Amino acid sequence: xxxxxxxIIYIHFPYLAASRIQRESGQSASGQRxxxxxxxxxxxxxxxxxxxxxxxxxxxxxxxxxxxxxxxxARALCPQLRTEACDPLADHADxxxxxxxxxxxxxxxxxxxxxxGIWIDIAGAEHLFGGVxxxxxxxxxRLHRSHFRAxxxxxxxxxxxxxxxxxxxxxxxxxxxxxxxxxxxxxxxYIFSRARLRRHLAALPLAALRIDTAIADHxxxxxxxxxxxxxxxxxxxxxxxxxxxxxxxLDQALGDQDESFTPVSPPKPLYICRQFAEPIGAxxxxxxxxxxxxxxTAILLQQAGLATxxxxxxxxxxxxxxxAHDVHLSRPSRDVTLFHRLLANASDxxxxxxxxxxxxxxxxxxxxxxxxxxxxxxxxxQRHNGVVGESYASLVDRLVARxxxxxxxxxxxxxxxxxEAAQSLELPDPSxxxxxxxEKPGWLGDPASGTAPPRPIRLLAYPHPVDVVALLPDHPPxxxxxxxxxxxxxxxxxPERIAPAWWQAPAGSRTRDYFRLRDDQGAxxxxxxxxxxERHETPSWFLHGFFA
Amino acid sequence: xxxxxxxxxxVKPSDFRVPNNQIINEKKTYDLARLRQEIAVADGxxxxxxxxxxxxxxxxxxxxxxxxxxxxxxTGAMQAHGAVSGFAMALLDLLxxxxxxxxxxxxxxxxxITNDAGLIVWCPASQRNGAGMLYxxxxxxxxxxxxxxxxxxxxxxxxxxxxxxxxxxxxGLAAVVMEYDGVQKSADYWMRLARRAQLAAEDxxxxxxxxGAPIGxxxxxxxxxxxPAVDLDxxxxxxxxxxxVWDLTLQRARGGRPxxxxxxxxxxxGQLQAYHHSIxxxxxxxxxxxxxxxxxxxxxxxxxxAR
Numbered sequence: 001x002x003x004x005x006x007x008i009i010y011i012h013f014p015y016l017a018a019s020r021i022q023r024e025s026g027q028s029a030s031g032q033r034x035x036x037x038x039x040x041x042x043x044x045x046x047x048x049x050x051x052x053x054x055x056x057x058x059x060x061x062x063x064x065x066x067x068x069x070x071x072x073x074a075r076a077l078c079p080q081l082r083t084e085a086c087d088p089l090a091d092h093a094d095x096x097x098x099x100x101x102x103x104x105x106x107x108x109x110x111x112x113x114x115x116x117g118i119w120i121d122i123a124g125a126e127h128l129f130g131g132v133x134x135x136x137x138x139x140x141x142r143l144h145r146s147h148f149r150a151x152x153x154x155x156x157x158x159x160x161x162x163x164x165x166x167x168x169x170x171x172x173x174x175x176x177x178x179x180x181x182x183x184x185x186x187x188x189x190y191i192f193s194r195a196r197l198r199r200h201l202a203a204l205p206l207a208a209l210r211i212d213t214a215i216a217d218h219x220x221x222x223x224x225x226x227x228x229x230x231x232x233x234x235x236x237x238x239x240x241x242x243x244x245x246x247x248x249x250l251d252q253a254l255g256d257q258d259e260s261f262t263p264v265s266p267p268k269p270l271y272i273c274r275q276f277a278e279p280i281g282a283x284x285x286x287x288x289x290x291x292x293x294x295x296x297t298a299i300l301l302q303q304a305g306l307a308t309x310x311x312x313x314x315x316x317x318x319x320x321x322x323x324a325h326d327v328h329l330s331r332p333s334r335d336v337t338l339f340h341r342l343l344a345n346a347s348d349x350x351x352x353x354x355x356x357x358x359x360x361x362x363x364x365x366x367x368x369x370x371x372x373x374x375x376x377x378x379x380x381x382q383r384h385n386g387v388v389g390e391s392y393a394s395l396v397d398r399l400v401a402r403x404x405x406x407x408x409x410x411x412x413x414x415x416x417x418x419x420e421a422a423q424s425l426e427l428p429d430p431s432x433x434x435x436x437x438x439e440k441p442g443w444l445g446d447p448a449s450g451t452a453p454p455r456p457i458r459l460l461a462y463p464h465p466v467d468v469v470a471l472l473p474d475h476p477p478x479x480x481x482x483x484x485x486x487x488x489x490x491x492x493x494x495p496e497r498i499a500p501a502w503w504q505a506p507a508g509s510r511t512r513d514y515f516r517l518r519d520d521q522g523a524x525x526x527x528x529x530x531x532x533x534e535r536h537e538t539p540s541w542f543l544h545g546f547f548a
Numbered sequence: 549x550x551x552x553x554x555x556x557x558x559v560k561p562s563d564f565r566v567p568n569n570q571i572i573n574e575k576k577t578y579d580l581a582r583l584r585q586e587i588a589v590a591d592g593x594x595x596x597x598x599x600x601x602x603x604x605x606x607x608x609x610x611x612x613x614x615x616x617x618x619x620x621x622x623t624g625a626m627q628a629h630g631a632v633s634g635f636a637m638a639l640l641d642l643l644x645x646x647x648x649x650x651x652x653x654x655x656x657x658x659x660x661i662t663n664d665a666g667l668i669v670w671c672p673a674s675q676r677n678g679a680g681m682l683y684x685x686x687x688x689x690x691x692x693x694x695x696x697x698x699x700x701x702x703x704x705x706x707x708x709x710x711x712x713x714x715x716x717x718x719x720g721l722a723a724v725v726m727e728y729d730g731v732q733k734s735a736d737y738w739m740r741l742a743r744r745a746q747l748a749a750e751d752x753x754x755x756x757x758x759x760g761a762p763i764g765x766x767x768x769x770x771x772x773x774x775x776p777a778v779d780l781d782x783x784x785x786x787x788x789x790x791x792x793v794w795d796l797t798l799q800r801a802r803g804g805r806p807x808x809x810x811x812x813x814x815x816x817x818g819q820l821q822a823y824h825h826s827i828x829x830x831x832x833x834x835x836x837x838x839x840x841x842x843x844x845x846x847x848x849x850x851x852x853x854a855r
Contacts, residue, residue, distance in 0.1 A: 407702040411684040411694040443688035457686040522776035548634025548792040
């Protein structure tokens, strides 16, 4: 009985494991290249005492190394090889992520672990992307941009799509597919009409039917090599000789038998919703609602074994308007007292107007609460006699809840001579409060660094222009006027010439000569002059910072 | 809270010189002061832990030194941003030095102490008002490791000030520096803030410095007025030694009396130094002013010219 017309995409990733390993090794050996970076990479697994290749990289395929080959034979073909053990869990995780990504095309996606592929059922969803062809083009473009080598095939049923992806020849009529760079064949194959299905499948080998290699060997010895050989044969003797499985797979491939897959389910967000029979508006009721939501969220997180870094409190008013308020945590937590404390002021942000009819709380950014996270404060307590990690994190959280997300910062040095760019404000990370990483640039004033150029303890965000009296051409100021006061200078150090980075500075930024000045009251200032006399520019003076 | 089990060694006999140069009975005064201290300890009044500042006259005026676990008020002249921040940094350096000494004595080890200093929460004034943000390179040169700082950068001064007693309730901080640069608040507001902040600081043992409140406010532990002063000894030091000199006026001190003095501070010493004019002529300091022509390029240190 013919099945209803639908499109199934099968995406095969031939080099998934190899690309993951290359990515990881490329990341870890950032300074020096791994010595085996240019050799063909094969992934091996020990089966029956021998090392068998399960996957390889593009170079290995070019040498003729295929899955199922023994490692010894492979080394005979290609002496210089790099081998890695196979990691089926990591592969499955990668494929799971890809299947979740593929949910942008259709909610029905599944993972084919054994053969490194994913299924997408796009029946009813093609029109959202302007047709099957543009959907395929979009998919191929995105995969190509993310550096995944993929083979895409679309067919009216699963079996045919699988067969085409693994064994099919590229289709003649191909439109704007991105061409892979190193001579591999085109990556998109498609069949739309069922009439052409038989014709295309007929030329494929029997292994394309997903039958056992042992049975396929039997059939080969009996003279049946391609699918076309068995399409016209009588069914009963075929089943009797080679098994029912062959017939099942043949029917699935031709579309006479239904085949479906179980789609992956996306991770459910943690979400608690509370709807009110009558809209609430009193402050006490709103506070109670927030507290109940927070308590239930904490319980839900506990049951799921997760901790969250962001809570979103949402509410809907009677007239349908929806608002949300985010609370950020500096460390993942599911502590209900912490939630209550951070949401203490949240009720001020709610303007009920005619009433709230629904309130919800979502915990975004969840992660499993690793035992390491709970061990950290004790580690800090033992090593440092400073702040206990827990109280530091809660201080940061309280300040952020009170003053806003960017209010609490730390100073970080940047490797730049321009004084305003030599320091950046970064968000505090509680796991790193007292660690020092060697790769970061140090502070200029470190006593260990020898003679350090003088730097002020406070730096103005925008240098203030000042009127200066100075002997030409390049003397330090004798006096300057700032905020309507005259400062006479009795001591000056300098000049320190700081030029903008010519390769990245915007046009118009000029070289500066910095002077460290002490005036007759004893206050210390850091002034600079822009406009060099030897270049015949008019000088202008600015005040940039203060010394102790 | 621990008590300083030291006798009052700050009262040195040589400091007692009244204007007509009569040395009064030193031993009697010393014993009297020590007796007072012991009675105060026995009575439980002397609950505050004091850190000596290093300048004897100042420590005397403060009745022991800078009180830990309290809120101190620092104010400065209109444009003396650097001086007030510098004095706050000097006091933080003192606290750090004291904590290290305490740790060393507690563990009784002569080997290198861990450099793990406590966290300092600094809430600078908003950048629009002309004081500027703290600059890590300068702080590091002045001896304060910027990695110890947690900066609360928020433009609204009232909200920043309102967060003070919340911050003071955290245990384990080394110090808190809060700057206020907003509109005038009523005396009532300051009194209430002072009371709340002092209670919170006493509970958690965190020392706090409040910069920018009006000087007339009572309720804080000490009230200072800081003015920068000229360092006439500058030319006898090498160019690399950075010393700051301030004119300090201790206007109010709980348990002490007002005092005025001139102190100098260098990074790393762990204490303030009494500043005396080294050049005296007829009892008056000599204003060593170099004519401007002296500051010509040829006299400047080579490393500055090499750029």
